[in-house]
Every structure is written in structure tokens, then in C-alpha cells.
Amino acid sequence: MERISKFVERAGWPRILIALFLLSLFVIAPFVGVRLDSSINDTLVRFGMNGVLVLAMVPMVQSGCGLNFGLPLGIISGLIGAVTSVELEVTGIVGVLTAILIATPFALFLGWCYGCLLNRVKGSEMMIATYVGFSSVALMCIMWLVLPYSSPNMVWGYAGKGLRTTISVEAFWQNAVSRIGAFRINEFLAVPTGMFLVFLALCLAMSLFMKTRTGTAMTIVGSNPDYARASGVNINKMRTLSVVLSTWLGAVGIIMYEQSFGFIQLYMGPFYMAFPAVAAILIGGASVKKAGMINVIVGTILFQGILTMTPSVINNMIQTDMSEVIRIIVSNGMILYALTRATKVRS
Amino acid sequence: MMDNWKKIKLFLLRNAVPIVFILVSAVAIPLSQFSVDYLVQELLVRLSRNSFLVLSLLVPILAGMGLNFGMVLGAMAGQLGLIFVSDWNIVGVYGLFLAALIATPLAIFFGWICGEVLNKARGREMVTSYILGFFVNGVYQLAVLYGLGAVVPIRSAKLLLSRGYGIRNTLNLDNLRKCLDDYIPFSIGEIWIPLATFAVIAVFCLFIIWFRRTKLGQDMRATGQDMAVAEASGIRVMRTRVLSIIISTVLASYGQIIFLQNVGTLNTYNSHEQAGVFAIASLLVGGASVTRASILNVFVGVILFHLMFIVSPMAGKYLTGDAQIGEFFRVFVSYGIISLALVLHAWRRQADRDAARSVQRSAVADKGAEK
Numbered sequence: 001m002e003r004i005s006k007f008v009e010r011a012g013w014p015r016i017l018i019a020l021f022l023l024s025l026f027v028i029a030p031f032v033g034v035r036l037d038s039s040i041n042d043t044l045v046r047f048g049m050n051g052v053l054v055l056a057m058v059p060m061v062q063s064g065c066g067l068n069f070g071l072p073l074g075i076i077s078g079l080i081g082a083v084t085s086v087e088l089e090v091t092g093i094v095g096v097l098t099a100i101l102i103a104t105p106f107a108l109f110l111g112w113c114y115g116c117l118l119n120r121v122k123g124s125e126m127m128i129a130t131y132v133g134f135s136s137v138a139l140m141c142i143m144w145l146v147l148p149y150s151s152p153n154m155v156w157g158y159a160g161k162g163l164r165t166t167i168s169v170e171a172f173w174q175n176a177v178s179r180i181g182a183f184r185i186n187e188f189l190a191v192p193t194g195m196f197l198v199f200l201a202l203c204l205a206m207s208l209f210m211k212t213r214t215g216t217a218m219t220i221v222g223s224n225p226d227y228a229r230a231s232g233v234n235i236n237k238m239r240t241l242s243v244v245l246s247t248w249l250g251a252v253g254i255i256m257y258e259q260s261f262g263f264i265q266l267y268m269g270p271f272y273m274a275f276p277a278v279a280a281i282l283i284g285g286a287s288v289k290k291a292g293m294i295n296v297i298v299g300t301i302l303f304q305g306i307l308t309m310t311p312s313v314i315n316n317m318i319q320t321d322m323s324e325v326i327r328i329i330v331s332n333g334m335i336l337y338a339l340t341r342a343t344k345v346r347s
Numbered sequence: 348m349m350d351n352w353k354k355i356k357l358f359l360l361r362n363a364v365p366i367v368f369i370l371v372s373a374v375a376i377p378l379s380q381f382s383v384d385y386l387v388q389e390l391l392v393r394l395s396r397n398s399f400l401v402l403s404l405l406v407p408i409l410a411g412m413g414l415n416f417g418m419v420l421g422a423m424a425g426q427l428g429l430i431f432v433s434d435w436n437i438v439g440v441y442g443l444f445l446a447a448l449i450a451t452p453l454a455i456f457f458g459w460i461c462g463e464v465l466n467k468a469r470g471r472e473m474v475t476s477y478i479l480g481f482f483v484n485g486v487y488q489l490a491v492l493y494g495l496g497a498v499v500p501i502r503s504a505k506l507l508l509s510r511g512y513g514i515r516n517t518l519n520l521d522n523l524r525k526c527l528d529d530y531i532p533f534s535i536g537e538i539w540i541p542l543a544t545f546a547v548i549a550v551f552c553l554f555i556i557w558f559r560r561t562k563l564g565q566d567m568r569a570t571g572q573d574m575a576v577a578e579a580s581g582i583r584v585m586r587t588r589v590l591s592i593i594i595s596t597v598l599a600s601y602g603q604i605i606f607l608q609n610v611g612t613l614n615t616y617n618s619h620e621q622a623g624v625f626a627i628a629s630l631l632v633g634g635a636s637v638t639r640a641s642i643l644n645v646f647v648g649v650i651l652f653h654l655m656f657i658v659s660p661m662a663g664k665y666l667t668g669d670a671q672i673g674e675f676f677r678v679f680v681s682y683g684i685i686s687l688a689l690v691l692h693a694w695r696r697q698a699d700r701d702a703a704r705s706v707q708r709s710a711v712a713d714k715g716a717e718k
Contacts, residue, residue, distance in 0.1 A: 069474075117690065120690075120693070120694050120697060121689075121690055121693035121694060121697065122693075122697055123470070123693065123696070123697070124471075124473070124689065124692075124693040124696075126471065126474040127471075127473045127474045127477070127689055128686060128689050128690055128693060130474070130477065131682055131685050131686035131689060132686050134682040134686075135679060135682040135683040135685075135686050138675060138678040138679035138682050138683070139679050139683075141675040141678070141679070142672055142675045142676060142679065145669065145671065145672055145675070146672070162669075275481075322489075322493065324488075325485055325488045325489045325492065325493075328481065328482070328484060328485030328488065329482065329485035329486060329489065332478055332479075332481040332482035332484075332485060333482050333485075335478045335482075336464070336475065336478050336479055336482050339468050339471060339474060339475045339478060340464055340467040340468045340475065341467075
């Protein structure tokens with residue numbers, strides 16, 4: 001009994017409720033005529049798609065910059081890479097690598113600027129990050145219209161310029177990463193091995209990095225800035241590094257997302273993309289100040305599981321699609337829970 | 348000479364946002380090729396439509412809780428009031444009054460929740476109220492999309508979705524359209540002036556001025572300046588903070604009702620979202636900061652922000668030959684201005700903090716030297 005209550009205390013009620021909810025959805029699914037294997041397939045695909053975006057939260061949380069609501073900045077860099085790679089008409093895995101390669105300098109530069117900005121506004125990072133994300137997405141809306149891309153796969157047919165809102169990458173590199181080593185279990189269930197491998201490799205790299213000298217210094221900056229200053233760690237440098245890392249992971253994350261999804265979404269597409277990632281890592285047990293690989297993996301599975309299961313199961317149960325509303329309530333409720341709890345722990 | 352220069356610098360820094368805005372407008376107005384009459388008319392309409400919403404933000408700023416992104420909760424309460432009034436088919440100013448009457452207890456309840464939540468997230472009120480807005484938006488959708496018509500009876504089929512429950516995406520508020528604006532018909536030449544609405548706004552401004560001088564208003568100011576000191580001098584800080592949010596939420600619900608009677612159509616699932624962003628952007632454009640806002644800021648802000656709003660799509664069109672660029676520019680400006688104002692504020696706060704620390708450090712060093 002004591003062990004149970006300890007576990008409950010450590011995991012927190014919201015998380016347990018969400019896990020139970022997801023479990024019950026999986027149990028109910030076969031009875032309301034939803035195929036379990038295709039649901040698991042969808043959950044796996046979505047897990048792989050979103051994993052890296054969620055991982056992008058970790059460095060900034062660890063260095064005390066809070067939840068990265070400015071993720072759209074990284075996503076924009078990724079989009080520039082993806083669009084350019086389609087413009088160059090590179091296909092397959094090389095196309096994905098080209099996209100990442102082109103996105104990297106943009107992500108590093110934008111991340112560096114963003115990091116310097118956040119260093120000057122300590123204490124209100126999250127609010128400012130949200131609005132920096134929003135304004136950069138709005139600015140890029142203008143850029144997508146103006147930038148001189150000309151591939152007929154991407155621009156509006158009648159005007160001959162200005163990128164379309166959604167661009168298909170089917171002919172170029174859809175599933176290029178997922179396909180590596182992928183295998184089918186039956187007609188409905190396949191495992192996108194490649195995507196998982198990339199995600200796990202990045203997770204492993206991140207957890208190794210967190211154990212290095214620099215990684216430890218970064219964590220100290222987050223958990224006790226005064227102690228960090230006293231031990232001679234350059235706080236601003238560590239914070240900037242963490243922001244650059246977050247932004248770059250955001251760029252890689254969106255490219256992984258697109259190669260599985262099959263479409264590049266421009267304009268207002270990235271606008272709210274930070275929120276699901278933030279919600280996922282919080283559901284996984286992270287707080288505003290602490291996050292690990294377990295939080296990333298568990299959170300992504302739980303959150304994406306709910307997103308996949310609610311539409312199909314609830315829809316078949318009561319003939320109404322409430323998934324959108326449930327998504328809003330669960331994800332924002334989770335963020336709210338984390339924001340209000342963090343102060344309690346501190347005081 | 349040095350002193351003057353410092354003063355100018357301080358003035359520029361304090362008013363950086365409105366100055367940038369005036370400069371951009373000065374370029375954009377001639378480009379848009381609008382006539383002066385048209386602009387004045389549009390601005391008057393928008394001033395009457397938006398001022399009340401923006402004014403509702405003042406009280407939490409006084410109490411040191413920053414920009415109340417939770418005002419969308421009030422907007423939702425106002426919309427619920429309007430939905431019921433249009434269901435019961437009550438016409439004109441009485442309808443508006445009844446809508447406000449229904450919205451009040453709802454807004455008080457929402458405001459109370461919002462205040463309690465924000466008390467648990469001291470130091471990051473703004474992000475929290477922002478996310479709270481999203482969260483309650485989910486609950487609102489749940490209630491309006493599935494609850495109304497199914498649990499709470501709605502008589503008029505015009506309001507409901509074809510499946511028999513849930514409210515339609517857009518409601519025509521024909522019974523209420525411009526009923527407050529036209530209550531006292533008034534116009535100068537070609538320009539139509541919604542006099543009654545302006546009267547309501549004026550009364551409300553007087554209320555704010557009066558409120559600041561009451562005991563509660565003074566308590567809020569003390570709380571806003573330093574919570575610990577306020578607590579020590581016997582002010583019930585937590586209660587005061589909750590009250591400030593409740594007042595703001597109730598006022599926002601009235602503001603949304605005034606806004607929607609002018610617009611005449613209710614976007615059931617979107618109207619409230621825009622209310623928050625635009626009101627906050629307007630206030631910041633008017634030169635307010637997260638800790639300091641006056642009634643003057645509100646009116647200057649609404650005029651400047653909406654001037655940009657009217658002018659930028661056309662200016663964009665004539666400048667680039669593409670109206671869509673102007674449209675995106677407008678979105679960029681509303682978000683960009685909020686970011687700019689937040690950054691400037693946080694920047695200044697951090698500079699103050701660093702200065703305070705270096706003073707402290709040198710004081711300690713002096714003491715050390717004396718020993």
C-alpha cells in the first residue's frame with residue numbers, strides 16, 4: 001500500500017488518470033469495432049513522428065529556460081531546409097539529409113539570436129518565447145510568399161510564385177527514414193523501425209551529452225544559478241547553448257515529422273506546434289525545471305496514444321467526434337498543472 | 348545638457364512601442380489611399396467597439412498581475428449570455444442588459460477560478476493565464492458544442508446545428524445589432540457616432556478613476572508594488588489579487604457584449620480568442636507596460652492599433668501588388684508588438700535587478716574595506 005501511494009505521489013494524479021484513460025480506450029476499442037492492430041500502428045507512427053519535437057524541450061528545461069514555447073523558430077528552420085531540399089529535387093534518404101543539412105545553419109543562427117534574447121529576459125522566458133514563436137511564424141508567412149522558390153511542385157499553379165500551404169513530399173522523401181528496416185506484422189500493423197532508431201539515437205546522444213562536463217554544467221545552471229556562478233560556470237553561455245540545441249532539435253524534429261506525414265505544412269501550420277510537444281513532455285512527468293529521456297518517451301506515447309485513440313473509440317461509441325475538444329482540454333490542462341505545481345515545489 | 352539627453356532617452360525608451368507605431372502608420376496611411384472621412388469613421392466605430400474590452404485589462408495591471416490573458420474567460424461568459432438572449436428572442440437594449448445580467452455570475456465564477464489558479468503560479472501569471480484561456484476554451488467548446496441543446500434546453504432551432512444539439516458556428520445577432528450604438532442617434536455630417544456606447548465607456552472610465560481611490564484600489568496598488576510589504580501591512584494579498592481578476596473578467600464579459608452588438612455576428616468558437624490578443628496588443632501599442640497602464644494608454648492604443656489594422660492590407664496591396672502580404676503583415680504586427688513590449692519590459696526589469704545587485708555588492712565591499 002505504501003509503495004502504491006509513493007508511486008502515486010511520484011507520478012502525480014493527472015498522469016495516472018491519463019494513463020488509465022488511455023488503457024481503458026485500448027480495452028474498449030475491440031468492443032466498439034475499432035481494430036486494435038491498426039490503432040497500435042497509428043500510435044507507433046505518431047510516436048515516431050513527434051518524438052524528436054518533444055525531445056527538443058529537454059535542453060531548455062534543463063538549463064532553466066523553461067518550456068520551449070518558441071519551438072516554431074526551430075520548426076521554421078526545418079521548413080526552410082525541407083522546402084529547399086524539394087526545390088533541389090533530391091529524393092530518398094539523401095533528400096532528408098539535405099533538408100537537415102540546409103536547416104542546420106538557420107537553426108543555429110536563429111537559436112543563437114533567440115538564446116541571446118532569452119538571456120536578457122530571465123524570469124519571463126516562457127511568455128516571451130510564446131510570442132517570439134508566434135511573430136516569427138507570422139513573419140515567415142510573408143517570406144513564403146516572397147522567397148524565390150520556383151519548383152512547380154511547390155508554388156501556386158496560376159500565379160507561378162508563392163509557396164502553397166501544403167506541399168507533398170511523396171515523390172521525394174516520404175517515409176525515407178521510416179522505411180529503413182521497417183517490417184510488417186500483419187495487414188494493418190507495421191513498425192517504422194528507421195524512425196524509431198533515429199529517435200532513440202538522438203535520445204541516447206542527448207542523455208550522454210547531459211552526462212558530459214558541459215551537460216552537467218547546463219543542468220546546474222538550471223537547478224541552481226547561484227551555485228553555478230560560484231563554481232565559475234558561464235550561465236549565459238550555457239543557456240544560449242541549450243537554446244541552440246533545442247532549436248536545432250526542433251528543426252530535425254519537423255523534418256522527421258514531415259517525412260512520415262508526407263506533407264510540408266507552411267504558413268500558419270507551425271503556429272500551435274509547440275503546444276502538443278510541451279503537453280507531451282509534461283504528461284511524461286517532466287516539470288518546468290526538470291526533464292529526462294523517460295519523460296520524453298513515456299509522454300509521447302501517452303499523449304499521442306490519446307490523440308489516436310479518442311477519435312476512433314469515442315466516435316464509434318457515441319457517434320460524435322469529441323476528439324478535438326478532448327485534445328484541447330487534456331493538453332492545456334496538463335500545461336496548466338505543471339505551471340501551477342512548480343511554484344508549490346519551490347516555495 | 349546631459350540631463351536633458353537622459354530625459355529624452357528615458358522618454359524614447361518608455362514610449363518605444365507607440366513611436367515605432369506612429370512611424371509605420373505615417374508611411375502606411377498615404378500608401379493605402381484611404382480618404383480622411385473614411386478613416387475617421389472607421390476609427391470611431393472601432394474605438395466604440397474595442398475600448399471597453401481594453402479597459403478591462405487595467406485592474407489586474409494595477410494589482411501587479413500583468414496582462415490578464417484570462418480576459419478571454421470573460422469574453423466567453425459574455426458570449427454565453429448573448430446565446431441565451433438570442434434563444435429567448437429578447438430584442439434591443441433590454442436584450443443586451445439581460446445578456447450582461449446572465450454573463451455576470453458566470454464571469455464572477457470564471458474570474459474566481461482564474462484568480463485562484465494564478466495565485467498558485469505567482470511570478471508567471473501571464474503564461475498561466477494564457478494557457479488557462481486555452482484550457483477554458485476547451486471546456487467552453489465542450490459545453491457549447493455538446494451541452495447546449497442536449498443538457499441545457501435551447502428552444503430556437505435557428506441556433507442549433509442540424510444534428511439537434513450544439514450551437515452553430517456563426518450566429519446572427521439581428522435582434523441586438525447596433526442597438527446600443529444607435530440608442531441615441533447622432534451624427535456629424537456624414538460621420539456616424541455611436542453616442543450611447545461612448546457614454547457607457549465614459550462612465551466606465553470614471554469608475555476606474557474612482558476605483559483607484561477606494562480602499563480596495565489602494566490595496567491593489569500596494570499588492571502590485573510589493574506583495575511582502577502589503578502582506579505585512581495587513582492587506583489580504585491573495586484575496587485582493589483574486590478580486591482584481593474577478594473585476595477584470597466581469598468587465599471583459601461586458602466588453603465582449605458591447606463588441607458583438609456592434610459587429611452583429613457571433614463566431615461562437617472564435618470571437619473570444621481574438622478578443623484577448625487584440626485587446627492586449629492595443630493596450631501595449633498605447634504605451635502601457637506590464638506594470639503601468641493608464642486610461643490614456645487605452646485610447647491612444649486602440650486608435651493606433653486599429654489604424655494599422657485598417658490601413659495595412661491596402662498599403663500592402665498597393666506596395667507589393669498582393670493583398671495577402673498586407674494581411675500577414677497585420678498578423679505579424681499584432682504578435683510582434685506584444686513580443687516587443689514584453690521583451691522591453693523584461694529587459695528593463697533585469698537591468699534594474701542587476702543594478703540593485705551591483706549596488707548591494709559594492710556596499711558589502713565598502714563594509715569589508717572599513718573592517
